[in-house]
Amino acid sequence: MTPFRVSLVGVIASVLLILIVLELVRGRRLKERYALLWLATGVVLLVLSAWRGGLNTIAGWLGVTSYPPAVLFAVATLFILLVLLHYSTVISRLTDENVDLAQRVALLEQRMRVVEGEDAGRVESPSVSSS
Amino acid sequence: MSAGRVVAVIPAYNEEGAIGKLVDEIRDCDQELDVVVLDDCSTDGTAEVAEAHGAIVLRLPFNVGIGGAVQTGFRYALEQDYERAVRLDGDGQHDPRELSKLLAPIERGEADLVIGSRFVEANGSYRPPFARRLGIRVFARLVSLLGGQNVTDTTSGFLALDRAGIELFAREYPHDYPEVEATLVALRSGLRLRQVQVEMRERETGTSSITFVRSLYYIVKVMLALLVASLRRYPRIEVAR
Numbered sequence: 001m002t003p004f005r006v007s008l009v010g011v012i013a014s015v016l017l018i019l020i021v022l023e024l025v026r027g028r029r030l031k032e033r034y035a036l037l038w039l040a041t042g043v044v045l046l047v048l049s050a051w052r053g054g055l056n057t058i059a060g061w062l063g064v065t066s067y068p069p070a071v072l073f074a075v076a077t078l079f080i081l082l083v084l085l086h087y088s089t090v091i092s093r094l095t096d097e098n099v100d101l102a103q104r105v106a107l108l109e110q111r112m113r114v115v116e117g118e119d120a121g122r123v124e125s126p127s128v129s130s131s
Numbered sequence: 132m133s134a135g136r137v138v139a140v141i142p143a144y145n146e147e148g149a150i151g152k153l154v155d156e157i158r159d160c161d162q163e164l165d166v167v168v169l170d171d172c173s174t175d176g177t178a179e180v181a182e183a184h185g186a187i188v189l190r191l192p193f194n195v196g197i198g199g200a201v202q203t204g205f206r207y208a209l210e211q212d213y214e215r216a217v218r219l220d221g222d223g224q225h226d227p228r229e230l231s232k233l234l235a236p237i238e239r240g241e242a243d244l245v246i247g248s249r250f251v252e253a254n255g256s257y258r259p260p261f262a263r264r265l266g267i268r269v270f271a272r273l274v275s276l277l278g279g280q281n282v283t284d285t286t287s288g289f290l291a292l293d294r295a296g297i298e299l300f301a302r303e304y305p306h307d308y309p310e311v312e313a314t315l316v317a318l319r320s321g322l323r324l325r326q327v328q329v330e331m332r333e334r335e336t337g338t339s340s341i342t343f344v345r346s347l348y349y350i351v352k353v354m355l356a357l358l359v360a361s362l363r364r365y366p367r368i369e370v371a372r
Contacts, residue, residue, distance in 0.1 A: 099195050099306060103203040106169070106189040107210065 002052050002068045010049025010072055018042035037086055041079040048072055137234070138213040139164050140204030142197050143221030144171040147180045150221055154184040157219075157227045164230075167207055168221070169200040177221075198309030202300065205292075209301040217291045225289040229329045233291040236325045243296045243322040243368070246282070246314070247289035247329035256330060266346075270311045270353065277361040278318030283326060285311040295368045296322055303365065305356060308349050312356040320365040 021038045024030035030038075048055050049072065059068035139157050143150050154166050168181040172194040182188045189203055201218060208216045215237055219225040229247060236242040249257040250271075259267065270285045288310045292300065299320050305312040318324060 099199045102191050102193060102195050103199065103206055105192050106203050107207060110187065110189050110207075 002055055006069045006072075007049050007052055007055075010069075011046060014042050014046035014049055018046065034090075037079070037083050041076070041083065044079065045072065045076055048075060136213050137161070137164050137215045137217065138204075138208045138211070139166045139227075139230075140169065140201060140208065140216055140218045141166065141186075141221050142169045142171060142200040142204070142218075143173065143177050143181065144194070144197070144200075145173045145175045145177060146221040147173070147176045149223040150177055150186075151180045151184045153219070153221065153223045153227070154181055154186045157230070158185065160227045160230055164217075165213075167204050169204050171195060171197070171200040196307045198304055198306040198313075201309065202304040202306075205297055205301040205304065208297045213294075213297065215291065215293055216297050218288065220288055224331050224333070226330065226332055229289070229327075230291070232327050232329065233289070236327070237291055237293045241323070242325035243293045244317050245291040245325045245327060246284065247287050248282075248284035248326040249287060249329065249331060250283040251326050251328040266350065270357075273354075273357055274311060274315050274318070277357060278315050280318055280324060282314060282318075282324070285314045287329075287331075289329060289331070299368050308353055308356075311353045312360055315357055315360050316365060319360065319363075321367045 018039060021030065021035050021042065025032060025035045048058075055068050055071060059065070059071045062071060062074075064070050141150070141153065150168060154168070157164055157166050166181075166186040168178070168186045168188045170178040170181070170188055170190045172191050178188045178190055187207075189207060191200060191203065195203075204218070205216060215234065217230055217233060219227065219230075225247065233245045233247055236245050250267075258264075267284065267286055271282050274285050275281045296317065299317065299322060300313065303316055303320070305316070314324075
């Protein structure tokens with residue numbers, strides 16, 4: 001059986017995590033879409049910490065007989081991996097978008113210089129503009 | 132179709148020592164060719180030198196790597212409705228006098244992508260160091276296998292494209308260490324690939340972007356990219372023939 005103090009610390013830690021994430025979202029320092037995975041992590045860890053019988057049962061299924069809280073660590077690690085993987089995809093997308101923007105800036109700047117060159121020519125030689 | 136306009140796409144990063152001469156040489160070979168230099172946020176005077184020699188210069192606002200820079204050139208070619216494009220390295224390794232050889236199969240309508248290869252003929256003069264030769268061979272065999280067509284030189288970077296090729300690469304071009312993967316992407320998209328024998332020159336100034344430390348990353352990255360590219364679906368390019 002899980003020691004009571006381990007469950008207590010688990011509950012406190014998960015509640016803290018949930019509160020911090022909610023506060024970050026409230027203060028607009030974290031977008032909702034990136035908060036969801038963190039909140040899911042907090043909720044799952046909270047449930048597994050508070051529901052001691054459940055943690056025992058799951059540990060039994062997984063063959064963890066000597067120390068059920070190990071399942072808590074395993075689940076936490078799994079969620080951290082998920083969050084990291086999610087961020088890797090986000091970074092990849094941002095990188096692609098960033099390069100696309102850089103390319104557009106280069107193309108637009110060149111086009112702008114061409115247009116400005118044409119304008120300058122028009123001002124300097126009034127014979128060109130008939131209007 | 133008429134002769135059509137041709138653009139030379141040249142990625143350059145800190146090549147002020149070589150770029151001016153290269154632009155002049157291209158002009159000497161073909162008056163009609165428009166030269167576009169992609170300045171990948173150089174810290175030297177690459178852009179100014181290229182401009183002074185009459186090239187159109189596109190300046191990337193930050194360093195995007197050679198693939199991203201080259202793709203900017205293909206996007207320019209697409210926007211400006213060029214019929215054909217050639218790509219040369221900014222360090223002068225690719226000899227502009229070979230350009231007519233590269234363009235010939237495209238002008239005859241026999242290919243969409245022509246690669247200047249150092250190894251079409253067994254008695255070519257280029258003899259790289261052993262490790263490098265091995266790497267080139269391995270990549271060539273791998274691309275040949277996955278792409279279903281024999282390719283001898285996947286790292287050359289000296290190539291010519293028709294409109295279909297420009298359209299593909301403007302949309303789909305890998306960003307770092309792009310040459311090997313781009314060859315496979317072209318084959319899997321159904322471009323008709325040809326190879327012609329070319330000689331390459333030693334670089335005269337500047338240093339190669341591939342240092343020894345990076346070569347391991349290079350090999351692993353390219354291997355992964357080839358594997359993924361062969362599992363991915365690419366849109367078949369509809370070539371107006």
